[in-house]
Amino acid sequence: MTTPLTALERDLLACVERLVTACxxxxxxxxxxxERSTTKMQNQMDGLAACVSVLIQSQTASVAALHGLLNEGSNYGRLRTQLETSLKLVKAAEERLRQS
Structure with a gap:
């Protein structure tokens, strides 16, 4: 046999139901x-990883140019091209960072 609920018990039950729904x-x-935060952070991390990769390529081009400059048979046209490549890569990384 079930005993009917009192008015206070019904009110309390209604409060509990609202609380459960709110939770x-x-x-x-x-x-x-x-999920949105994780996705945004992952996109930012991917952007930073891409920038680091581009900056490493830029440094490699710069080092190759400087190495060529120190060698006896340097070709200044080639050095200029390598340094221009390095500068383009740095600018690409900068733009990528601005977009992130």
């Missing part, structure tokens, strides 16, 4: 926020 909605919203 479920909050959990869904937090889950969505976490």
């Amino acid at each position: 479920e909605v909050s959990a869904q919203e937090l889950s969505g926020l976490e």
Whole structure:
């Protein structure tokens, strides 16, 4: 046999139901926020990794140009091309960072 609930018990049950519903909605919203934040952070990390890769390529071109400059048979046209390549790569990395 079930005893009917009192008015106070019904009010308390209604409060508990609202609280459970609010918690479920909050959990869904937090889950969505976490997913969006994780995606944004991953995109930023990917952008930074790409920039580092470009900067490494730029440094490699600069070092090759400087190495060529120190060798006896340097070709200044080639050195200029290598340094221009290095500068283009640095500018590409800078632009990528601005977009991130």
